[in-house]
Amino acid sequence: MKLFPRMKLLLGAGLGASLMLPAVALAAEGMPQLDLANPLTTSQVIWGAIIFVVLYQVLTRNGLPLVASVLDERAARISMDLDGARAAKARADAGVADAREATAKARAEAQGAIAAAVEEAKKAAAAQAETLNARLEKQLADSEAQITAARAAAMGAIRQVATDTAATVVNRLTGISPDQGRLGAAVWSALAARGIG
Numbered sequence: 012m013k014l015f016p017r018m019k020l021l022l023g024a025g026l027g028a029s030l031m032l033p034a035v036a037l038a039a040e041g042m043p044q045l046d047l048a049n050p051l052t053t054s055q056v057i058w059g060a061i062i063f064v065v066l067y068q069v070l071t072r073n074g075l076p077l078v079a080s081v082l083d084e085r086a087a088r089i090s091m092d093l094d095g096a097r098a099a100k101a102r103a104d105a106g107v108a109d110a111r112e113a114t115a116k117a118r119a120e121a122q123g124a125i126a127a128a129v130e131e132a133k134k135a136a137a138a139q140a141e142t143l144n145a146r147l148e149k150q151l152a153d154s155e156a157q158i159t160a161a162r163a164a165a166m167g168a169i170r171q172v173a174t175d176t177a178a179t180v181v182n183r184l185t186g187i188s189p190d191q192g193r194l195g196a197a198v199w200s201a202l203a204a205r206g207i208g
Contacts, residue, residue: 166202170199174194177194178191
């Protein structure tokens, strides 16, 4: 394959050298290329025309159809590659659209799950707070009842202590034992005036 272009180059160089020999020989008389009276020039023109026609026929029948078929094959391959690339791009675009849709759907589901979890946590917190409030209310009511009972017991004890103390003081000061009914009523009204009874 590489030998054929070299041969063409050698043949072209030899042909060029053989065509230049008459020109060098006749260079002193003027331009020999335009001297059509010279038989050498006439034969060169005829041979040039024959070679041109032969090359034209060879190229139009063999060379140019090969080049055209290569160009057509290349254009068909490029067209197939472009069609394949367009189809791949369409598939990729569809994949991207599917991925975006799936991402949006997953995001919406996640938001829904988060909202449901928050709502559930709020309900659980409200139920727990209600339970704790009920327990605290019960404890508060029990404590108030205990305080009321303790206060009543303390008031009863204060009344008794105050009555006994007043009776002892009156007995020591006067030497007379006071009337328990009157003394109890006086102690009761004194304690009531101070907000203790």
